[in-house]
Amino acid sequence: MTAGLPLERELPDRVGVLVLGSGLAGCAALLAAAEAGQYAVMLEKTGEIGGSTVRSAGLSAFAGTDEQAEQGIADSVELLRKDLLETGRHRCDEALVDLYCEHQLDTYRWLTGHGVRYGEVHAASGQSVPRSHPTDTTGMLHHLLKAAGLLGARLLLDTKAERLVREGGRVVGVDVAAPGGGRHRILADAVVVATGGFSQNPELLARFAPQMEHALRAGGEGCQGDGLLMAWQLGAGVIDTPYVKGTYGIYHEPHPDEDGTGILAVYKGAIAVNREGRRFVDESLPYKEIGDAALAQPGVTTWQILDAQVMAQTNDEVPIYEFAGRERAGMLVTADTIEELEERLGMPEGSLVATVEDYNGRIAAGEADALGRAHLSGGVGAPFALDRPPFHAHPSGTVVLATYCGLTVDTDLRVLDVFGQPIERLYAAGEVIGGFHGAGYMTGTSIGKSGIFGRLAGTHAAAEESELEW
DSSP, X not given: OOTTSOBOOSOOSEEEEEEEOOSHHHHHHHHHHHHTTOOEEEEOSSSSSOTTGGGSOOEEXXXXXXXXXXXXXXXXXXXXXXXXXXXXXXXXXXXXXXXXXXXXXXXXXXXXHTTOOOOOOBOOTTOSSOOEEEOOHHHHHHHHHHHHHHTTOEEESSOOEEEEEEETTEEEEEEEEOTTSSEEEEEEEEEEEOOOOOTTOHHHXXXXXGGGTTSEEOSOTTXXXXXXXXXXXXXXXXXXXXXXXXXXXXXXXXXTTOOSSOOOGGGGTOEEEOTTSOBOSOTTSOHHHHHHHHHTSTTSOEEEEEOHHHHTTOOTTSGGGXXXXXXXXXXXXXXXXXXXXXXXHTOOTTHHHHHHHHHHHHHHHTOOOTTXXXXXXXXXXXXXXXXXXXEEEEEEEEEEOOOOOEEOBXXXXXXXXXXXXXXEEEEEOGGGBOSSSTTOOOTTHHHHHHHHHHHHHHHHHHTSOOOOOO
């Protein structure tokens, strides 16, 4: 996982730009700072790179790409902006949404220029046209880090930042845990916080998101909220905590073949039902809203019900659509009829049969769906009858993969204090920031904003006046 990366073992005393965290936001910031001519160093507190980036589905939301053009998908920046604001229920910071839209295509070309490759574009949550671009996330990070290394940037693993250091009103460095105990101070002309969220910190989840009490937890091993807390200590503002949501579709209990993303068969035509065999949500909604609805069901665990038509759309390039892999792993309950599936799931007699019959019957008659479903995902695709055996059920829960709230920032990605004033020489990008998503989440915008905002944060941080000769 670390072969060929620009690893460093000695703790430096002074750097130009110091980046905390090795997910996509951190890697993009490191490379951008190095390209701007700064001596850039990254600290990663665990022994592996990637954070939540490498545990995600690897989808980036871009509009106007070569892949979309090749598939005949008509998209535009204007439509992207509209979808972002509507999905976020207009609770987003519009300036950050505009920043994303302004730089998304340039960042896409910057990433592809560094060797990142994207596969077939898919539709997903919050998208009125398909714009989820899949990629190998580990490979993407390796491309960026190796390019940064060629420009002199360095990476230190197993190096935990513990406190930001501020002198004279500005951030001047970071205190890190020293190998033999105590702390070592690294001075820097600017610091970029890209430490991810706090999906692995039960205390912060209880404080900010008590509604996630019964959700499973995943995300990067190091996602404990370190960067959030360090900036908070300096008076940083924090936003969007009421909108922390879980992600629907994860396997309902620990399983060796669960990669942490779950599946979303509902976006390819499946329906979601509870233990009583009843549908409980419009399955085309953003998967975080489906996750909220699932947590409110009796017993929490629900099922995605799919037939052979849905199964035929399996795609091993996109984890959330890799249905066949789940079947091979024994994670699906399969039957030749809905009656048999209902019995195998232990549902009340006739319950699932009645649900599927009503769903199929309304589609055949051209009647409105009982729960308002008009599309498969967002505004894409038309529902179809689930009538082709064999039938499958995937036990599905809600998981906190990422927290999508956090530090307030301006359009230069400077961290703002509680009064809206910049904390000098402190920048942030990725999951640790708030304001962008608002009250909803479009698939692909977590990875998307990490690349876009990480690159911008690194560029702006590198522009700070430096006393370092490099």
